[in-house]
Amino acid sequence: xxxxxxxxxxxxxxxGGKYLIAIIDYRAGNLKSVECALKxxxxxxxxxxxxxxxxxxxxxxxxxxxxxxxxxADLRHLGLDKVLKQxxxxxxxxxxxxxxxxxxxxxxxxxxxxxxGLISGDVKLFPSPLFSEENERLKIPHMGWNSVxxxxxxxxxxxxxxxxxxxxxxxxxxxxxxxxxxxxxTDYGIEFPSIIGYKNLIAMQFHPEKSGTPGLKILKxxxxxxxxxxx
Numbered sequence: 001x002x003x004x005x006x007x008x009x010x011x012x013x014x015x016g017g018k019y020l021i022a023i024i025d026y027r028a029g030n031l032k033s034v035e036c037a038l039k040x041x042x043x044x045x046x047x048x049x050x051x052x053x054x055x056x057x058x059x060x061x062x063x064x065x066x067x068x069x070x071x072x073a074d075l076r077h078l079g080l081d082k083v084l085k086q087x088x089x090x091x092x093x094x095x096x097x098x099x100x101x102x103x104x105x106x107x108x109x110x111x112x113x114x115x116x117g118l119i120s121g122d123v124k125l126f127p128s129p130l131f132s133e134e135n136e137r138l139k140i141p142h143m144g145w146n147s148v149x150x151x152x153x154x155x156x157x158x159x160x161x162x163x164x165x166x167x168x169x170x171x172x173x174x175x176x177x178x179x180x181x182x183x184x185x186t187d188y189g190i191e192f193p194s195i196i197g198y199k200n201l202i203a204m205q206f207h208p209e210k211s212g213t214p215g216l217k218i219l220k221x222x223x224x225x226x227x228x229x230x231x
Contacts, residue, residue, distance in 0.1 A: 121174065
């Protein structure tokens, strides 16, 4: 088991107050880029898999890259599956990124993994072959910049414009069981949910920490969000 990268909470001053943000470390990578983005915004954070630190934080970021099966195994080994469920139940704001926007659903076609079940639904593999509207064959994984069509308003997405683009790297995508969980969609051969949410949880298939100014806007909004969301 890896040593904790930070044993002590690091407090940082954001817009109007202090915030402690826990970035969950479950061996799924993509942590330092999230940490660097938050620090650029003026928010200090703690990269940790310590259950008490995570539950003691004010907000949780749940990033991740890699395979669903291994990620779920590591989460359960560390007891983080229970931590995330408890955080959702207590109303703590949670942000899922990339793999963290997939394994919050019930199950994944990747590794036939049984996932966390925080939102009802499945994780799907892009169909193959996949073609654009111009009948050009599209590569899988979907890698690069793409726009998001917002179909619902959300405090974390305040200030995001239709022309804004975000950075994607993925072969699978989240498909909630109900449209009520879908906040934004993206077109890549098919229209797929790229932002989903429920109560104090919001998750996005793209990487806001790698998406320039619009991505930093999302992260800043999350760091000041109180977790309330009128569905």
